[in-house]
Amino acid sequence: MNKFKQLGLGIIISFFLVLSANAGSIKIGTEGAYPPWNSKDAAGNLNGFEVDLANALCEIMKHNCTIVEQDWDGMIPALTSKKFDAIMAGMSITSERLKTINFSQGYADEVASLAVMKGSSIENINAPEGINLNIGGSDVDKALKTLTSSLSGKTVCTQIGTIHQNFLESGDVGKINLKTYKTQDEVNLDLTNGRCDVALAAAVAFTDYAEKSGKAVVLTGPTFSGGAFGNGVGVGIRKGDSKLLNEFNAAIDKARDDGIISKLAIKWFGFDASM
Amino acid sequence: MDINLMMSIFPNLLNGAVITLKLLVVSMFFGLIIGLIFAILRVNKNPIFNKFAYGYSYFFRGTPLLVQLYLIYYGLANIEFLRNSFFWVIIKEPYWCAIIAFSLNTGAYTSEILRSSFQTIKKGYIEAAQSLGVTKKITFYRIQLPIAIKQSLPAYGNEIILMLKGTSLASVITIMDLMGEARKINVLTFKPFEAFITAGIIYLFITFIIHNIVKYLEKKYRFQT
Numbered sequence: 001m002n003k004f005k006q007l008g009l010g011i012i013i014s015f016f017l018v019l020s021a022n023a024g025s026i027k028i029g030t031e032g033a034y035p036p037w038n039s040k041d042a043a044g045n046l047n048g049f050e051v052d053l054a055n056a057l058c059e060i061m062k063h064n065c066t067i068v069e070q071d072w073d074g075m076i077p078a079l080t081s082k083k084f085d086a087i088m089a090g091m092s093i094t095s096e097r098l099k100t101i102n103f104s105q106g107y108a109d110e111v112a113s114l115a116v117m118k119g120s121s122i123e124n125i126n127a128p129e130g131i132n133l134n135i136g137g138s139d140v141d142k143a144l145k146t147l148t149s150s151l152s153g154k155t156v157c158t159q160i161g162t163i164h165q166n167f168l169e170s171g172d173v174g175k176i177n178l179k180t181y182k183t184q185d186e187v188n189l190d191l192t193n194g195r196c197d198v199a200l201a202a203a204v205a206f207t208d209y210a211e212k213s214g215k216a217v218v219l220t221g222p223t224f225s226g227g228a229f230g231n232g233v234g235v236g237i238r239k240g241d242s243k244l245l246n247e248f249n250a251a252i253d254k255a256r257d258d259g260i261i262s263k264l265a266i267k268w269f270g271f272d273a274s275m
Numbered sequence: 276m277d278i279n280l281m282m283s284i285f286p287n288l289l290n291g292a293v294i295t296l297k298l299l300v301v302s303m304f305f306g307l308i309i310g311l312i313f314a315i316l317r318v319n320k321n322p323i324f325n326k327f328a329y330g331y332s333y334f335f336r337g338t339p340l341l342v343q344l345y346l347i348y349y350g351l352a353n354i355e356f357l358r359n360s361f362f363w364v365i366i367k368e369p370y371w372c373a374i375i376a377f378s379l380n381t382g383a384y385t386s387e388i389l390r391s392s393f394q395t396i397k398k399g400y401i402e403a404a405q406s407l408g409v410t411k412k413i414t415f416y417r418i419q420l421p422i423a424i425k426q427s428l429p430a431y432g433n434e435i436i437l438m439l440k441g442t443s444l445a446s447v448i449t450i451m452d453l454m455g456e457a458r459k460i461n462v463l464t465f466k467p468f469e470a471f472i473t474a475g476i477i478y479l480f481i482t483f484i485i486h487n488i489v490k491y492l493e494k495k496y497r498f499q500t
Contacts, residue, residue: 073458076465100465157449161462179449180459186349190449193352195367 025064026244027084028054032069033183035208036268037090037233040069049268050088053107056260057235060251073161073182076100079236085244086237090202092163092230102239104248106232107261110273111223112164113203117191118216122150122198125221133172133227143222148174150221155179157187157196164200167228191217204269232275277466281473284460291456292477298370298442298452302377303435309378310385314423317390328386335383340441343380348372348448373445381438388430392423425496432489436482443478453477 030038030050038048046067058065070078072089079087079101093103111130116123127143151173158164160180168178181187184201188209191199199206203223210217235248255261261274316328335343351357351366365371396419404414446455457474461467 073462074467077461077467080465096463097465160459181449182447189349190352193349194358194363195352195369 025066026058026086028058028065028067028086028088029070029075029078029084030054030067030087031072031075031089031183033072033185034090034202034205035212036204037202038088049108049264050090052264052268053255053261054088056255056264057248057251060254061247063247071182072159075161076236079238082238085241086235086248088235090233091236093232093234094163094166094228094230096166097236100239102237102241102245103234104237104245105252106234106275107252107256108265108273109225109232109275110269111203111225112167112200112229113206113219113223114198114200114221115191115206115217116198116220117194118218120197120220122154123218123220125150127222130223130225132225133229135226144172147221148172151176151198153177154197155195157181157190157199158201159184159187162201163229167224168200170228172228188213188215188217204273276472277469280464280466280469284464284470284473287456287460288453288474288477291451291453291474292481294451294455295439295442295445295453296481298373298377298445298450299435299439302374302381302442303438305374305378306381306385306438309382310389313382313386314389314393317386318393332383332386335380336387340376340380341444341447344373344376344444344448347376369445369448369450372448373442373450377438377441377445380441381434384434384437385431388427388434389423392426393419395426396422428489428493428496432486432493435485435489439478439481439485 030046030048032038032040032046032048034048036048038046038050041047046069051067054065054067067088068084070083070089075087075089075091076097078084087101091097091103093106097103114125125146127146128139131140131143133140152175155177156168157179158168158181160182165178165180167173168176179190179196181190184205187196187199187201188206190196192213192215198220203219206217206219209215235252237245237248252261256274262272265271265273313328313331316324317332319325319328347366348369351362351372357363357366365375400418400422401414404418405411409417442452443454445452446458449455451459453474457470460470464470
């Protein structure tokens with residue numbers, strides 16, 4: 001066989017491989033880099049709350065599921081270009097994202113928080129324990145004002161394309177020096193290295209990191225929810241894929257009623273983050 | 276394809292392109308100095324010097340630029356001793372980390388380009404100089420070096436263009452260069468095609484300019500053998 005024929009055969013075989021990988025089952029995309037929501041173990045296998053939940057939901061829907069890894073910053077384009085059929089990646093339901101994709105009902109919700117290294121000048125911010133931007137009011141305004149003065153001139157780090165970035169750019173906390181990273185791992189690294197004065201992410205992302213790495217990362221200021229932080233985390237699904245959307249909604253109902261979501265949340269978060 | 280979106284993101288991308296050019300020019304400047312020093316060390320007869328220069332170029336040409344960037348940005352920052360020293364002022368800034376990584380990388384390639392030019396200089400020129408009683412030092416600086424630089428121009432032009440593309444890695448260490456801006460637009464609009472094709476066009480345009488400048492210089496300083 002000459003070289004040309006070999007090449008042609010190779011191309012044909014790879015076409016079949018691509019086609020067969022797409023047939024029959026649904027694919028769920030996750031980041032695998034945002035513990036405890038989703039992450040990877042030392043052997044490189046995906047694990048975390050959403051990996052367990054995805055498997056549970058697929059069992060209820062009687063679908064054959066594969067969970068695939070996708071970088072966070074390409075998550076929504078990968079869904080719309082049919083690299084997979086659903087997103088379960090700690091992705092909050094926000095109005096910006098709803099313009100491009102649909103979301104199932106929320107399955108879990110969890111607050112965001114600022115974090116600093118122990119001994120930081122803003123380790124203690126005088127603010128209420130938690131603020132909900134949906135409710136607003138004078139307490140929230142006061143807390144945001146305190147935050148604005150605490151964060152002024154500070155380097156604040158967060159993952160790119162997140163609700164946390166949206167919040168920091170919304171102007172609610174005034175002018176800050178914002179740095180965005182591809183993954184939460186890199187935010188954690190630069191926080192401990194001292195390039196970031198303070199970081200913003202899901203509170204559990206920091207507590208999980210502090211616990212596993214033994215670094216003196218501590219939460220500071222109020223916890224955040226509502227407003228730019230969206231309305232809980234749901235399954236992202238392509239617009240027009242209403243059959244799959246209905247199936248996921250029904251499966252989430254069933255999983256909630258059976259206590260599966262609560263059980264998994266307690267297993268991974270240490271508290272019941274289900275909704 | 277959303278042409279309106281591409282038009283509206285263009286100014287943001289141009290801001291990024293300015294950073295990209297800054298990174299390119301500064302790191303090519305340092306890289307050229309590093310490359311020249313190491314090329315001279317490479318053709319030096321002293322085995323300590325030329326082995327050291329060889330090791331340097333072997334390492335920086337043999338490992339991915341991304342690895343070098345991560346090593347300098349995250350790796351060095353992990354060393355407690357460096358964090359407490361005055362080096363931290365430099366290493367703390369992503370911009371300088373990128374400059375260090377890019378300069379060392381392009382320096383390695385430049386040293387190889389110059390070395391091969393040195394070694395292809397015809398023996399006759401050197402012998403002619405020697406027969407006229409010109410000292411070795413002057414032969415090197417007035418004859419070998421200018422010839423080597425002229426002969427290196429085409430290969431060096433390629434290196435500039437490769438490095439331009441290499442600077443796009445700066446976005447992974449939070450620098451908002453052309454690629455960084457494109458990635459930001461991608462996560463805000465979820466339209467990767469428009470964001471990256473516009474960035475690609477700007478990269479292509481910069482390449483076009485560099486290519487023509489190098490071509491002009493090649494013509495002007497062509498060395499006839």
